[in-house]
Amino acid sequence: MNKRSYTCLFGGEAGYGVMSAGSMVAKGANRSGLWSYVVNEYPSLIKGGLNSCLVRLSDQLLTAYEEPLDFLGLFSQQAFDCHAHQLKPSAIVLYDSTTVTVDKSKVATGTVLYPISLLEYIPKGGAKIMGNSAMLGAFCALTGYPRAVLIEVIKDEFHSVKLQEENIAILEKIYAHVLSTLPSENIFPLDFKQDIQPKMFINGNEAIALAAIKAGCKFSAGYPMTPGSSVLSYLVDYGADHGLVFKQAEDEIAAINMLIGASFTGVRSIGSTSGGGFSLMVEALGFAAQAELPIVMVNAQRGGPSTGLPTRTAQADLNFVVHASQGEFPRIVMAPGDIEECFYETFRVFNLADKYQVPCIILTDKFLADSSVSQPLFVTDNLIIQRGKLFEQKTQTTDHPYLRYQITSDGISPRAFPGQVGGRHIATSYTHGEDGFYSSGNHEYALNEASVTVAGTDKLYSKLSAMEKDMPSINIYGPAVADLTIIAWGSTKGAVLEAIKQAANQGISVNFLQILYISPFPTAVVELFIQQTNKTLLIEGNKTGQLGSIIRANTGYKTDYSYLKYNSKAFVPSEILAKIKEVLS
Amino acid sequence: MAAHDNNLSYVPTWCAGCGNFGILNAWKKAMNSLDLDLEQTVLVAGIGCSSKISQYVNTFRIETLHGRSLPVATGVKLANHNLTVIAEGGDGDGMGLGMGHFVHTARRNLDIAYFIHNNQIYGLTKGQASPASDLGMITKFTPPPLGNMERPINIVKMALSVGATFVARAFVANISQLSDLMAEAIRHPGFAVIDILQPCVSFNHVNTYQWYQQRVMPIEKMHGYDPDDLNKALSLAGLWGEQIPVGLFYREVRPTFNGSLPQLTQEPLAKQKINNIDISKIMKSFC
Numbered sequence: 001m002n003k004r005s006y007t008c009l010f011g012g013e014a015g016y017g018v019m020s021a022g023s024m025v026a027k028g029a030n031r032s033g034l035w036s037y038v039v040n041e042y043p044s045l046i047k048g049g050l051n052s053c054l055v056r057l058s059d060q061l062l063t064a065y066e067e068p069l070d071f072l073g074l075f076s077q078q079a080f081d082c083h084a085h086q087l088k089p090s091a092i093v094l095y096d097s098t099t100v101t102v103d104k105s106k107v108a109t110g111t112v113l114y115p116i117s118l119l120e121y122i123p124k125g126g127a128k129i130m131g132n133s134a135m136l137g138a139f140c141a142l143t144g145y146p147r148a149v150l151i152e153v154i155k156d157e158f159h160s161v162k163l164q165e166e167n168i169a170i171l172e173k174i175y176a177h178v179l180s181t182l183p184s185e186n187i188f189p190l191d192f193k194q195d196i197q198p199k200m201f202i203n204g205n206e207a208i209a210l211a212a213i214k215a216g217c218k219f220s221a222g223y224p225m226t227p228g229s230s231v232l233s234y235l236v237d238y239g240a241d242h243g244l245v246f247k248q249a250e251d252e253i254a255a256i257n258m259l260i261g262a263s264f265t266g267v268r269s270i271g272s273t274s275g276g277g278f279s280l281m282v283e284a285l286g287f288a289a290q291a292e293l294p295i296v297m298v299n300a301q302r303g304g305p306s307t308g309l310p311t312r313t314a315q316a317d318l319n320f321v322v323h324a325s326q327g328e329f330p331r332i333v334m335a336p337g338d339i340e341e342c343f344y345e346t347f348r349v350f351n352l353a354d355k356y357q358v359p360c361i362i363l364t365d366k367f368l369a370d371s372s373v374s375q376p377l378f379v380t381d382n383l384i385i386q387r388g389k390l391f392e393q394k395t396q397t398t399d400h401p402y403l404r405y406q407i408t409s410d411g412i413s414p415r416a417f418p419g420q421v422g423g424r425h426i427a428t429s430y431t432h433g434e435d436g437f438y439s440s441g442n443h444e445y446a447l448n449e450a451s452v453t454v455a456g457t458d459k460l461y462s463k464l465s466a467m468e469k470d471m472p473s474i475n476i477y478g479p480a481v482a483d484l485t486i487i488a489w490g491s492t493k494g495a496v497l498e499a500i501k502q503a504a505n506q507g508i509s510v511n512f513l514q515i516l517y518i519s520p521f522p523t524a525v526v527e528l529f530i531q532q533t534n535k536t537l538l539i540e541g542n543k544t545g546q547l548g549s550i551i552r553a554n555t556g557y558k559t560d561y562s563y564l565k566y567n568s569k570a571f572v573p574s575e576i577l578a579k580i581k582e583v584l585s
Numbered sequence: 586m587a588a589h590d591n592n593l594s595y596v597p598t599w600c601a602g603c604g605n606f607g608i609l610n611a612w613k614k615a616m617n618s619l620d621l622d623l624e625q626t627v628l629v630a631g632i633g634c635s636s637k638i639s640q641y642v643n644t645f646r647i648e649t650l651h652g653r654s655l656p657v658a659t660g661v662k663l664a665n666h667n668l669t670v671i672a673e674g675g676d677g678d679g680m681g682l683g684m685g686h687f688v689h690t691a692r693r694n695l696d697i698a699y700f701i702h703n704n705q706i707y708g709l710t711k712g713q714a715s716p717a718s719d720l721g722m723i724t725k726f727t728p729p730p731l732g733n734m735e736r737p738i739n740i741v742k743m744a745l746s747v748g749a750t751f752v753a754r755a756f757v758a759n760i761s762q763l764s765d766l767m768a769e770a771i772r773h774p775g776f777a778v779i780d781i782l783q784p785c786v787s788f789n790h791v792n793t794y795q796w797y798q799q800r801v802m803p804i805e806k807m808h809g810y811d812p813d814d815l816n817k818a819l820s821l822a823g824l825w826g827e828q829i830p831v832g833l834f835y836r837e838v839r840p841t842f843n844g845s846l847p848q849l850t851q852e853p854l855a856k857q858k859i860n861n862i863d864i865s866k867i868m869k870s871f872c
Contacts, residue, residue, distance in 0.1 A: 030872075031872075198869070198872045199872065200868055200871035200872055201871055201872070202871045206871065210864055210867060210868070213862065213864055213867065214862055214864045215859075216857075216859025216860070216862060218664070218854040218855075218857055218859070219660065219663060219664050219854055221660065238867045238870075240847075240848060242862060243848050243854060243857050244848070244854075245663050245664075245846060245848050245849065245854060247659065247663060249656065249689075250685050250686065250688075250689040251685060253653065253656070254653075254655075254656035254659075254685070254686055254689070255656075257649065257650070257653045257656035257657045257659075257660065258656045258657070258659050258660035258663070259660060260647075260649070260657055260660060261629070261647070261656065261657035261658060261659060261660020261661040261662075261663075261664065262660040262661070262663065262664035262854070263660075264627070264645075264647055264657075264660070264661055264664075265627075265660075265661055265664040265665040265668070265853075265854075265855040266664075266665075266855050267664035267665070267854045267855050268859070269660070269664075283650055284650060284653065287649065287650050287653075291647070377865075377868050377872075378864075378868065380864060380865075385859055385860050417665075417855065418624070418625065418626075418627050418645040418661070418665060418668050418855075419624060419625055419665065419667070419668065419855075420624070421588070421624055423624070423645070424588070424623065424624060424643060424644060424645050424646075425645065425646070426639060426640065426646040426647070426648060427646070427647045427648070428639075428647070428648040429632065429648060429649060429650055430648060437595060437640060438637075438640060438648070441598065442595070442596070442598050443595075443596040443598075444595060444596070
């Protein structure tokens with residue numbers, strides 16, 4: 001069944017509130033039985049430039065966006081010039097007549113053009129951001145989107161009654177005017193109805209922050225870096241009520257070391273950054289591994305290398321995070337594909353970090369971090385905290401003193417925290433013996449340095465067998481056997497899911513292997529699955545096919561086709577469907 | 586029952602005559618005089634000869650990365666503010682890689698005592714100039730005729746300038762003064778820095794025991810010196826050469842970062858229960 005969807009885009013210079021216009025449209029729809037997928041694009045500047053907010057609405061759950069527009073609302077010429085090509089043949093274009101000139105040769109004949117001086121509707125002395133209320137009033141009149149729904153959203157968005165009233169007045173005034181110029185009232189193509197099930201309007205970073213709070217994370221430290229740092233702002237906003245402390249650090253090196261300090265005391269801790277900040281954290285990542293002090297770090301990828309594209313999406317840090325830091329050590333790299341995985345898998349990652357005492361990386365990207373979608377409330381009843389092996393005083397005697405790094409069959413040694421009687425020990429970045437004492441060149445380990453070195457490394461790697469069984473590393477969607485198998489990771493998931501559904505509707509047999517936990521690489525299950533595939537298509541947001549190279553390194557298997565996109569935009573279902581048809585033709 | 590046993594059987598790998606032995610002795614003496622519960626104490630060290638002190642004392646300890654003791658100590662203190670937290674490392678560790686952290690930890694006035702073993706040289710890497718090496722010093726990386734071309738960092742002046750609330754200097758040969766200052770620093774509610782002058786017998790042949798002995802000048806013997814006056818402290822800190830003042834330069838009680846956070850007025854984060862946290866209210870705020 002093809003879903004019905006409606007896509008609108010609000011664009012203009014920063015400062016006109018196009019993002020909030022879009023999110024209000026989405027929130028109103030969410031509360032009215034519809035589903036939304038909202039993609040924000042903004043350059044790395046404070047004023048000016050082009051901000052855009054694309055809102056896709058549907059009467060069914062959405063996992064992706066598409067570029068063709070039913071409605072385009074414009075505050076600036078640049079917004080028209082950059083988005084006119086996305087207009088569907090009979091789209092509506094609403095634009096501020098004082099700032100935008102529409103070149104009719106750039107739009108199809110059936111396009112409805114509606115110029116109006118939006119800013120004239122802002123009362124004298126009012127902020128220009130109120131232009132978004134004018135935009136929304138005209139939007140309702142032109143599309144039939146029920147304005148009563150938006151008015152309710154406005155009431156929730158503004159805490160000040162004065163601002164509520166002013167914005168509603170603008171909306172009503174322009175709505176009445178625009179309606180009076182139309183031959184008849186429009187009817188919105190999707191049905192609005194009372195929604196019984198509440199839905200959240202939430203993005204990936206918010207879902208990760210929420211999971212961290214639920215997982216009992218009490219400490220976070222970080223340094224601002226788009227698009228990772230909004231995880232930290234959400235922790236500031238929502239965490240304090242739950243006792244969480246966030247410390248803004250002088251740099252990312254300090255931030256990750258603070259997390260390691262908190263971890264030593266037994267406190268669950270999380271950081272969030274993007275590739276550049278993660279680069280600075282790399283030495284300490286190895287320290288966390290060597291000292292077996294669990295931490296959770298989010299890397300929300302953006303375009304690179306170096307400063308790259310601060311506010312655009314990419315999936316090019318995979319090889320980097322999988323291998324980052326000197327020496328060899330196991331780590332967990334989890335790449336959530338959607339909001340649910342941002343929440344549930346982040347919660348799981350906190351448990352895995354404690355159980356296996358390894359550094360954990362949550363690898364997202366700007367697209368997943370920043371895009372807001374409708375999401376039913378998370379079900380939290382079954383989320384159980386697991387702290388792993390902890391030191392108990394009764395196990396320690398004079399003959400058997402506590403050994404922090406005791407060699408065990410599963411490689412995991414009980415952790416003791418400061419304050420625990422009998423638990424004193426040294427945690428160290430040096431290669432060490434079971435007692436934590438540096439094992440090179442000193443009197444105590446003079447005769448067995450080599451064997452202690454081997455035992456210490458083997459200890460870390462002996463965790464792998466239990467670890468691998470403990471994580472849902474892959475997901476398979478679609479038929480068990482298909483003509484074509486798509487292999488992808490991270491935020492690409494949503495677009496692939498919609499594409500394979502559309503393919504199925506057209507009688508094309510495609511399934512999808514999502515690799516959710518990329519390190520440790522789930523070699524056995526991937527090998528098993530690959531044996532049942534016919535053709536395979538690798539889809540990634542990078543130039544070199546990084547997941548493809550990891551698969552090949554671990555299994556020897558080379559995917560048949562690749563669809564690699566690195567133009568700073570996320571994948572969309574229609575392009576993937578076209579690619580599917582191309583490789584199967 | 587509080588734990589005070591402060592002896593481990595590990596054999597230090599410091600050179601015979603190394604100043605670190607004296608610092609270790611003073612350290613243990615300070616802990617004894619404070620009657621500290623060593624199970625509630627965390628020593629956070631960097632990497633270097635001086636940081637090896639973490640291998641030889643019997644508290645909870647973290648031997649971190651070179652230069653990173655202070656941010657790790659910050660994490661420990663914020664996560665469990667009931668613990669006594671001591672950070673320790675050398676002049677290279679703290680004033681080289683760690684300089685940024687030093688400045689910001691001082692601004693924050695976290696309740697941490699920070700002992701800098703200052704031998705004006707990189708010892709463990711066998712003799713390169715440190716940020717505290719004197720002008721003209723000949724080292725592996727600063728050969729003759731010029732020697733070290735960069736002005737040394739005066740740790741006391743630095744600490745005073747960036748907001749440390751307890752600033753002292755000690756010479757390791759005077760163990761009782763050093764251990765008294767260490768105890769005072771630990772007792773001080775705020776960021777307490779001690780610049781500990783310590784010869785490196787293997788790689789610093791200029792700033793020897795004798796060199797320091799001839800120059801150290803006890804501040805306590807200066808009549809009318811008031812450690813509450815920041816300007817006087819800064820002016821005294823400028824003295825480095827024929828005379829090197831040792832003792833307490835400055836002390837001020839200012840609100841600490843950890844003491845000012847509402848989340849830390851009750852139980853430490855490390856003691857909070859984390860099962861069954863209810864997030865339904867936050868989820869509703871997204872609807």
